[in-house]
Amino acid sequence: MTETPPFQQLLTMTDLLVPAAVRAAATLGIADHIAAGATTAAEIAHRAGSAPDVTGTLLRYLVEIKILETGPGGEYALTPLGDPLRSDHPQSVRQVLRNDGMIGSITLSLLRLDHTVRTGRPGYAAEFGRDYWDAVNTDPAFAAEWREQGEAADQLDKQVLRWDAGKIISEYDWSGVDSFIDVGGHLGSLTMALVRAHPHLHGTLLDLQNVSAEAGRRFARSDVAERVTAVQGSFFDPLPTGKDVYLLSAILADWSDDEAVLILKRCREAAGATGKVLVADIAMPVSGPGSELQLRSMMPAPTRTAEDIERLGAEAGLRVSWRGPATAVRTLIEFTAH
Ligand SMILES: C[S@@+](CC[C@H](N)C(=O)[O-])C[C@H]1O[C@@H](n2cnc3c(N)ncnc32)[C@H](O)[C@@H]1O
Known part of the structure; x- marks a missing residue:
């Protein structure tokens, strides 16, 4: 058996398609729309407010990577792997994967690790044009998320x-x-x-x-x-x-x-x-250079x-x-x- 050439291994290692597709699904709330009864590309795109043709392509790709499956009539359904993308799943990961969420967006700092290594500064500002705390505090888009966090914190305060x-x-x-x-x-x-x-x-x-x-x-x-x-x-x-x-x-x-x-x-x-x-x-x-790089990309x-x-x-x-x-x-x- 011939070994995969190094250039091919490098391209495979660095492929962003799977993370980008799963994050797009989390950001658009695809799993929630399916759980709420939308099962065709048109219905899902309508609820997500997204472009129907590319939404269809995304859904077919999510089937390929086993986040979704299709029923006998071609209707989309969540697999057990895709289930935690639902907002109401007990181990929901939607919030941490949303590109537009408070937690999900800070992970994107890693995409600008070059900036962090060059300057010692977090990658967030290089990617989004202002620092993280400024963005989540002044952008009204985050106000609802703060409110949810406040309500969740009320429940946790006894801990x-x-x-x-x-x-x-x-x-x-x-x-x-x-x-x-x-x-x-x-x-x-x-x-x-x-x-x-x-x-x-x-x-x-x-x-x-x-x-x-x-x-x-x-x-x-x-x-x-x-x-x-x-x-x-x-x-x-x-x-x-x-x-x-x-x-x-x-x-x-x-x-x-x-x-x-x-x-x-x-x-x-x-x-x-x-x-x-x-x-x-x-x-x-810190448990090694990998975890240190992750932290340094953020702070x-x-x-x-x-x-x-x-x-x-x-x-x-x-x-x-x-x-x-x-x-x-x-x-x-x-x-x-x-
Ligand atoms: C890591 S949290 C620490 C929160 C809290 N003191 C604790 O012990 O958990 C950092 C806090 O600093 C706030 N912050 C960031 N920039 C700030 C600024 N320029 N002035 C005041 N607060 C700021 C953030 O909004 C956030 O609530």
């Missing part, structure tokens, strides 16, 4: 916080603190967990447009509505002053050293002489150590006033301006 975030609540001495601001606080799970665990605390969450709006809705319907507030703002701009603690949880990994120093400086300026800056950053587990600094964070703090004019217990994935360091 343990991820990435050792519980350490922020249990290891830091919150007894002398009245107010804190959760800078880049996302959907507010940590803000609410903090005030629930420490009933004397008052929390403000600051984040960009879509997220802060959704966090505000979550706060309003929560049991701690009186003690939490969401505000819209950027941590690259001057921050609200006068809080006792400026908390940065899982923020700096998304930014280069220069940007991280600017964020820390903004916290230092707002904290003034009496406030504290509490950095609880994450270090992502500039996925694996900073406590020493790295302390160096950035010093550059921002901050001094370490307390070192919390670091875990494999989480550092916990309190800084003070003087």
Whole structure:
């Protein structure tokens, strides 16, 4: 038997057709349309709002790769392999494969790995023209997805916080603190967990447009509505002053050293002489060059150590006033301006 020539092996290795076709199916909701009773190319294209001729070609290709099958009358049906593309499947992968979804779109950063390797910067901006957090926060197309995430987060809040975030609540001495601001606080799970665990605390969450709006809705319907507030703002701009603690949880990994120093400086300026800056950053587990490339395509600094964070703090004019217990994935360091 003749071995496949290397050039052919390379072309096979790098073929984008299968991922592109499955992602197109996920993006257009093909599996949902079939599950809802559309079984011809025309019906599926009508529901998907797509071009009927190419939709037909896509459907025939999905049959070839065993995502779909056809019945006796040529009607399309999902195979067991295609089933998890349904939005309501218990192990649904639709959201992570949608090119236009919050999670699905960031994976496309990998297509611009050349840009990441050349510049050290995430690939998202090179592909989409602006950085990821800016896109998902300012584009109204993502507002519905944030709302769904907010509702899903309401269900998950009784569970343990991820990435050792519980350490922020249990290891830091919150007894002398009245107010804190959760800078880049996302959907507010940590803000609410903090005030629930420490009933004397008052929390403000600051984040960009879509997220802060959704966090505000979550706060309003929560049991701690009186003690939490969401505000819209950027941590690259001057921050609200006068809080006792400026908390940065899982923020700096998304930014280069220069940007991280600017964020820390903004916290230092707002904290003034009496406030504290509490950095609880994450270090992502890396299992080899492949996983590191995947992370680097999305964020500039996925694996900073406590020493790295302390160096950035010093550059921002901050001094370490307390070192919390670091875990494999989480550092916990309190800084003070003087
Ligand atoms: C990785 S999440 C961290 C969320 C949260 N602090 C936690 O511990 O899970 C990063 C957050 O930073 C927010 N963010 C990104 N750019 C921002 C900016 N310029 N100003 C404020 N928040 C920003 C994002 O919207 C997102 O909610």
